[in-house]
Amino acid sequence: VGGHSGFPVTYKRILPLFRWLGMKNFIKSQVQSCLICQQAKPERVQYPGLLSPLPVPSKAWDTVSMDFISGLPSSYQYNCILVVIDKFSKYGHFMGLTHPFNAQKVAEIFLDNVYKLHGMPRLIICDRDPIFTSAFWKILISRTGAELNMSIAYHPETDGHTERVNQQIECFLRCFISAHPAKWSKWLSFSVSSGTTLTGILP
Known part of the structure; x- marks a missing residue:
């Protein structure tokens, strides 16, 4: 068993394994009516104005963006997440932190x-x-x-990618550990960042 990442991804994962009459419409209907997704996923609104994206890096891990996710319930002494995303490959690292923390602690975890x-x-x-x-x-x-x-605040052309990944991490955690919120730190290793898609696997 596991989570789904929307209709296209779910359909492609099921297609090589099963076939039945009306399968595509059935999967689309099930994904759109998923109760957990309706409860956990945030509302999407179009950001006004024109974007000025940063230049594409020449290689992986040449340019990274960093941010924090705070306000989380305590989970095995952690209550914050440090997010580091590579602008080229779109992959990232998610590391648990204990608030309050200082620059030295963040530097140690980064290293x-x-x-x-x-x-x-x-x-x-x-x-x-x-x-x-x-x-x-x-x-x-x-x-x-x-x-x-x-x-500066609300500038998606700079760290908007990291902000988007933050939303996906929060959504992933709500979907998979909503019944046990104090265990979110144990699920960070199941989070895989690729673009704006986060997938999780249930053990």
Whole structure:
């Protein structure tokens, strides 16, 4: 058993395994009437104005965007998520944090989970969170040779991709652990970021 990622993905996953009369319309109807999706998924509204997207990076993990998801219930001492997304491959890392935390703690988690696997990115995109505007964080970034590019509020052309992934993570967690919200930290390893799609597998 597992979750679905909308009609097209669900239909393609079922098509090689089963066939029956009216299968496509049946799957579409089931997905559109999914009670869990209606309860958990946020409303989509078109963002006004023209977008000015950033240049496409030349290689993977050359440019990353970072953000926090806070306000979560405590789960095995964690109550916050650090999200790091690669702008080229669209893959990301989701790391549990305990609030309150400081820039040094965020730097340690970043080095242990991102730097050791992909090296130091050339450009880091983030919002103006106090952690990212702190003197320690700026010195750390400058010493490693990376460039810090901070956005302003509601600018999807800078960190909009990360904000979209944040929505998907929250939706994923609501769908799969709504009955046990204190266990969300155990499900981060089941989250796979690819573009704007998050999939989860039930054990």
